[in-house]
Amino acid sequence: MQGQPDRIEQFEADIADLKITDPSARRDQLSTRLGITGMVAGVVLGVYAYSLSYGAGGDNPAPQQRDAIVLGLVAVSVAVVGAALYVKGAMSSFLRFWLVRDLHERRAQTDRVVEQLGGAASDDPSADQP
Amino acid sequence: MSTLLSLREVRAGYGPIEVLHAISFDVPTGSVVAVLGPNGAGKTTLLSVIAGLHPATSGSIVMAGRRVNGAEPDALARAGLCLVPEGRGIFPNLTVHEHLRMATHSRRRLRDIEDETYERFPRLAERRTQVAGTLSGGEQQMLALARGLATRPALLMLDELSMGLAPLIVEELYAQVAAIAASGVSIVVVEQFAGTVLGVADLAAILVQGRIGAVGTPAEIQADLSAAYLGAAVDHARPR
Numbered sequence: 001m002q003g004q005p006d007r008i009e010q011f012e013a014d015i016a017d018l019k020i021t022d023p024s025a026r027r028d029q030l031s032t033r034l035g036i037t038g039m040v041a042g043v044v045l046g047v048y049a050y051s052l053s054y055g056a057g058g059d060n061p062a063p064q065q066r067d068a069i070v071l072g073l074v075a076v077s078v079a080v081v082g083a084a085l086y087v088k089g090a091m092s093s094f095l096r097f098w099l100v101r102d103l104h105e106r107r108a109q110t111d112r113v114v115e116q117l118g119g120a121a122s123d124d125p126s127a128d129q130p
Numbered sequence: 131m132s133t134l135l136s137l138r139e140v141r142a143g144y145g146p147i148e149v150l151h152a153i154s155f156d157v158p159t160g161s162v163v164a165v166l167g168p169n170g171a172g173k174t175t176l177l178s179v180i181a182g183l184h185p186a187t188s189g190s191i192v193m194a195g196r197r198v199n200g201a202e203p204d205a206l207a208r209a210g211l212c213l214v215p216e217g218r219g220i221f222p223n224l225t226v227h228e229h230l231r232m233a234t235h236s237r238r239r240l241r242d243i244e245d246e247t248y249e250r251f252p253r254l255a256e257r258r259t260q261v262a263g264t265l266s267g268g269e270q271q272m273l274a275l276a277r278g279l280a281t282r283p284a285l286l287m288l289d290e291l292s293m294g295l296a297p298l299i300v301e302e303l304y305a306q307v308a309a310i311a312a313s314g315v316s317i318v319v320v321e322q323f324a325g326t327v328l329g330v331a332d333l334a335a336i337l338v339q340g341r342i343g344a345v346g347t348p349a350e351i352q353a354d355l356s357a358a359y360l361g362a363a364v365d366h367a368r369p370r
Contacts, residue, residue: 015209
């Protein structure tokens, strides 16, 4: 290994130059909460847009109804984006849990195999199993 | 001696399940630190947290004097942190030569990498064109180690180096670990079986159920290993 003191100095310099963002261990939770908020906001906005369109009166109700239509479309968009965020957060949490469970089971299986191979290898200490 | 890696009250888990409970220990520059513990103690999670592969929920991971919580694992790897994972992480369909060629991303010449590797592990030179999946377990572990070393790490982390290997091969590998440490690389070794690793370690920590039971010299730790593994109190070594 060449120039290890230099390597340590280089390591310190590289670490000092790292761009580190704040950790977001609860990103999934944030996504789920934002999603729920979006869905609720979408429904509320939709109801408001509906009442706005029916409240339009006077000689020329068309502008207010057009506003209500735009607001309704925004409400649908907010609800759809909220639903997508919720599904993303929920699926991430579930898949992470599933991955950890799978890893745990694989490791337990590996331990069982190693244990069995260990018993066989103890007869021949030079044996090297793949 | 300066400290290359320092963990302060680090907690981590999976969802609501906390796996590491306020872990604190230091890795002095150029030393070998062994983290010992039974299956399920949280050893692999600890390495994943240090490598940036798993987020710490609280606490500080300080590397070369800087808090690196939240750093991307590839950025840490580029800086000089190398993790040799449990299960070796080699590609079974690639040859030994191709594995070493992958390490040229660290801007080293393939020839230099190969010379260094084959000098350190002559058995890999004999298997140069052989696909890794057909190597023996010991040779696969040598390849994983060689691939890590090819990146010129400043901090090397080894996860269960001895897993599935015969005792003679484990001794051979740990002799290489001692040689690597002598060249100035700081090493964190996680092991379930303490026998061989304590012979090359400068410091050792016992990790039981996500908590550091004791930190001390190998001699101090040796006496408490059985008690720690079986759940009894650890009295002699310095508690953390």
